[in-house]
Amino acid sequence: MDEVERIKRKKMEELLRKMKKKEEGGKMVDKPIHLTDANFDEALAKYPLLVVDFWAEWCMPCRMIAPIIEELAKEYAGKVVFGKLNVDENPTTAMKFGIMSIPTLIVFKNGKIADKIIGAVPKEYLKARIDQHL
Numbered sequence: 001m002d003e004v005e006r007i008k009r010k011k012m013e014e015l016l017r018k019m020k021k022k023e024e025g026g027k028m029v030d031k032p033i034h035l036t037d038a039n040f041d042e043a044l045a046k047y048p049l050l051v052v053d054f055w056a057e058w059c060m061p062c063r064m065i066a067p068i069i070e071e072l073a074k075e076y077a078g079k080v081v082f083g084k085l086n087v088d089e090n091p092t093t094a095m096k097f098g099i100m101s102i103p104t105l106i107v108f109k110n111g112k113i114a115d116k117i118i119g120a121v122p123k124e125y126l127k128a129r130i131d132q133h134l
Helices: 003-021 040-046 060-075 091-096 123-131
Strands: 033-035 049-055 081-086 104-109 112-118
Touching (some): 033 040, 040 081, 049 060, 060 081, 104 123, 112 123
Parallel strands (some): 033 081, 049 081
Antiparallel strands (some): 049 104
């Protein structure tokens, strides 16, 4: 492993350790957090790796993917924080990120868009895409 890769790995491990220390409600974040126009930027700044599910109540594919998001939040607790943002209730944030189809999942790494997944996709596909950013 070359020096640059070693440094990158060390920095990522440090970020993951810091993220593990971050708690919400006295426990590890192991379920999706509720995001709104009001708290979105704060969450983006707080969590080094944040996966946001842009969804709506009436959207059947969104409902299909919801249990998968719940499972992934438990599996990745301490590594990745998952959030859900209802696009009907929070149009400002949805417009800011150009959400045209739902469900859309955006992976934010250190506050910047790192990946975007559109549509209800299988759990293993989501895991593979998320693992690229760990």
